[in-house]
Amino acid sequence: MPPADHQTPWRDAVLAVLGLFLPVACLGCGAADRALCPTCRADLVGRPGRVRLVAGVRLDAAWEYEGLVRTLLLELKLRGRVDVARPLGLRFGALVRQALAGAPPGTVLRRIPPSRSGARRRGFDPVVLLLARGGVRRPQRLVRVRAGPTAGGPGQKERTALERVAATVGTLRAVGVDGRDVVLVDDVVTTGVTMAEGVRAVRAAGGRVVRCVAVASVEE
Ligand SMILES: [Zn+2]
Numbered sequence: 001m002p003p004a005d006h007q008t009p010w011r012d013a014v015l016a017v018l019g020l021f022l023p024v025a026c027l028g029c030g031a032a033d034r035a036l037c038p039t040c041r042a043d044l045v046g047r048p049g050r051v052r053l054v055a056g057v058r059l060d061a062a063w064e065y066e067g068l069v070r071t072l073l074l075e076l077k078l079r080g081r082v083d084v085a086r087p088l089g090l091r092f093g094a095l096v097r098q099a100l101a102g103a104p105p106g107t108v109l110r111r112i113p114p115s116r117s118g119a120r121r122r123g124f125d126p127v128v129l130l131l132a133r134g135g136v137r138r139p140q141r142l143v144r145v146r147a148g149p150t151a152g153g154p155g156q157k158e159r160t161a162l163e164r165v166a167a168t169v170g171t172l173r174a175v176g177v178d179g180r181d182v183v184l185v186d187d188v189v190t191t192g193v194t195m196a197e198g199v200r201a202v203r204a205a206g207g208r209v210v211r212c213v214a215v216a217s218v219e220e
Pocket residue numbers: 026027028029030031036037038039040041
């Protein structure tokens with residue numbers, strides 16, 4: 001049974017009492033409330049999802065990467081604010097479960113691995129945490145064969161799109177997908193180069209990516 005986003009009165013009461021001792025500001029608007037106040041929570045729920053193509057495969061993103069969604073993801077990933085994982089993970093997890101339910105039987109879930117530096121810095125995997133909050137168990141990762149171009153790293157601005165693609169091809173490898181259908185997941189899709197590399201890796205290993213799912217997509 002997937003978790004629902006309903007507010008339970010007892011939970012509100014407990015949080016209200018806890019708030020007396022542990023004052024928290026809403027990460028969305030700064031109001032003195034829990035990590036996400038009811039207004040910002042409603043804002044999040046009201047924002048539409050996004051659909052785009054990556055390497056010829058449909059990508060479903062739970063949100064566009066902007067405003068409140070961008071703020072919450074950065075708080076989670078850069079400052080370890082795991083208390084925002086639930087509101088983000090509920091919709092992300094629902095999309096992943098939907099993709100799996102609509103895929104052929106035996107379809108497997110694979111995730112794009114986090115960059116080595118990001119994983120070291122954080123000590124937790126945001127996608128795994130978000131999926132857990134959304135009722136999806138930990139998926140197997142694609143294997144990082146070598147480091148790709150670092151987002152925001154030195155020289156990144158000067159790289160052309162083509163150079164970025166060339167530097168990313170061959171960085172990932174898929175295991176155990178031969179003859180299988182695959183749903184690929186990641187947290188944020190920007191240029192789509194990394195997700196496309198995931199699709200390539202699955203195909204090279206004899207699999208077929210039937211859907212990509214992300215928490216957020218940067219619109220070009
Ligand atoms: Zn707020």
